[in-house]
Amino acid sequence: METKTKQPVAESCPLVPPGNESVKEIIEWIRGKGKVLIVTHDNPDPDSIASAVALRHLLLVSTGQNAVIAYGGIVGRSENRSMVKLLEIPLVQICALDLDQFSVVCLVDTQPDTGNNSYPAGRPVHLVIDHHPPKTDLSRVCWVDIREGYGASATILYEYLCTQGISINTRLATSLFYAIKSETQDLGREWSKADREAYLKLLPVSNNRILFQIVHPPVPREYFSGFRTAIEKALVYGPVLVFNLKKIDNPDLVAELADFLLRQEGISYVLGMGWYDGMQILSMRSDDHNAKLGLAIQEMVAGIGTAGGHGMVAGGQIRNIAADDNSQNELERLLTRRLFKVLQIAQTPGVRLLENDT
Numbered sequence: 001m002e003t004k005t006k007q008p009v010a011e012s013c014p015l016v017p018p019g020n021e022s023v024k025e026i027i028e029w030i031r032g033k034g035k036v037l038i039v040t041h042d043n044p045d046p047d048s049i050a051s052a053v054a055l056r057h058l059l060l061v062s063t064g065q066n067a068v069i070a071y072g073g074i075v076g077r078s079e080n081r082s083m084v085k086l087l088e089i090p091l092v093q094i095c096a097l098d099l100d101q102f103s104v105v106c107l108v109d110t111q112p113d114t115g116n117n118s119y120p121a122g123r124p125v126h127l128v129i130d131h132h133p134p135k136t137d138l139s140r141v142c143w144v145d146i147r148e149g150y151g152a153s154a155t156i157l158y159e160y161l162c163t164q165g166i167s168i169n170t171r172l173a174t175s176l177f178y179a180i181k182s183e184t185q186d187l188g189r190e191w192s193k194a195d196r197e198a199y200l201k202l203l204p205v206s207n208n209r210i211l212f213q214i215v216h217p218p219v220p221r222e223y224f225s226g227f228r229t230a231i232e233k234a235l236v237y238g239p240v241l242v243f244n245l246k247k248i249d250n251p252d253l254v255a256e257l258a259d260f261l262l263r264q265e266g267i268s269y270v271l272g273m274g275w276y277d278g279m280q281i282l283s284m285r286s287d288d289h290n291a292k293l294g295l296a297i298q299e300m301v302a303g304i305g306t307a308g309g310h311g312m313v314a315g316g317q318i319r320n321i322a323a324d325d326n327s328q329n330e331l332e333r334l335l336t337r338r339l340f341k342v343l344q345i346a347q348t349p350g351v352r353l354l355e356n357d358t
Contacts, residue, residue: 034103050179072118115306235350
């Protein structure tokens with residue numbers, strides 16, 4: 001029977017600076033400790049998935065330990081499902097696991113107690129690798145590597161592999177490249193020098209045919225229905241656009257449509273929302289490099305939900321929300337008022353995006 005590893009005190013578990021020696025220390029700390037669990041955020045995106053795959057590869061090659069990658073929610077977006085299928089990425093629903101069997105728990109592209117992952121609060125976490133600002137006390141986490149200046153967590157894991165001299169096969173290279181590509185929108189949004197270097201080095205060893213299939217997957221008819229709903233229901237308040245998809249089958253659709261509607265001329269901020277499985281999914285987007293949406297959305301949902309993000313991209317969750325029209329409309333009005341207060345913009349009457357169409 002496996003024995004659980006006693007968690008070291010915070011003083012012996014410092015922040016991890018970039019570099020060869022610190023990655024070696026993490027590997028040696030994990031070596032021989034038993035089963036390893038790698039947890040992504042709920043409804044994982046390419047960055048979270050690729051980061052988990054890269055960490056799994058690092059540990060397998062370095063220590064022989066074959067980690068389990070777990071997630072909550074669903075892999076909803078067609079591109080993400082294609083990525084998992086075509087690159088043969090092994091993912092397991094966290095609810096199907098006995099968490100007591102794991103001696104080491106790693107969180108990638110997410111953090112403990114932030115509301116966007118299904119790892120139970122209060123359980124020990126040993127390694128956190130992320131590029132989002134910390135929102136909770138991480139002093140009890142053994143190893144923390146948070147690089148807010150990076151555009152993707154996948155870039156951090158790419159550097160881990162490089163510092164250890166671990167070869168990256170075509171399948172893993174394709175996964176990491178697509179993660180950086182999608183997270184930074186082809187180095188057009190919130191990228192760093194490290195992201196660019198990883199992007200350029202991974203591209204030549206990626207599989208272009210698979211990349212094309214991932215980026216252009218077949219989509220169900222309901223996908224287009226979501227676009228129609230967002231366009232028909234979107235309200236424009238000067239430079240701000242707000243839409244509510246209400247009940248949805250795919251939580252990733254909210255973020256995708258927020259990106260899409262930000263292209264509307266004259267719009268600088270988009271707030272999108274939709275109801276999925278008892279929870280309101282929120283996404284915010286801006287074309288302003290100084291927007292600080294991560295802070296804005298946290299203030300917007302204070303007391304009612306959890307959220308986080310970066311300057312131009314953010315997301316959140318509000319739990320225990322009803323799906324009926326009255327509840328949804330009331331929540332949309334509340335969040336819209338709070339948004340304008342946070343942005344310090346005078347709220348103007350909302351106008352339908354297609355109001356003047358015949």
